[in-house]
Structure formats: structure tokens, C-alpha cells
Amino acid sequence: MLCGPKGSERRSDLKCGICGRPSELFELPGRAGKLCLSCGADLAISEQLAIEIDAATLSGQETKSLVAEFAHLSQRLLERAQSA
């Protein structure tokens, strides 16, 4: 039994940590793994949304549209990860 082809480990270094696409990658601070531009952007937006949802919840504001947007983004990231 083979334990994976030679060189596959090195190549995985050059793939996005979410979608697995070999592309130009960016290292995000505080994160293991590198992400491609579109995954990194989506992740940054979803983190920003999470902060806004927290702030809105604390101040008693309506969060429905923020939560919907957050769910939509999370779904998109998940689908990208699954298609990798």
C-alpha cells in the first residue's frame, strides 16, 4: 500500500486552506494555513459580520439581515470547502 504519491505534501502547501485551489495565497494573521484571495475575503467579511452581529445584539438592534448575510457567506465557504 502506498501512502500517497511523492510530492503531494509539498503541493498541498500551495493550495488554499478552504477551497484547495492552487492559486495565489495569502497568510492571514492568527490563522494556520493560507487562503486564496476570494476565500480570504469571504472569511474576513464573515468575521466582520460576526463582530457586527455581536455589537447589534448587545445594543438591542435588529440582527436578522446581518445573520442572514452571515449564514449566506458561511454556506458559500462551506460549499467551496466541500468541492475541493
Ligand SMILES: [Zn+2]
Ligand atoms: Zn480558496
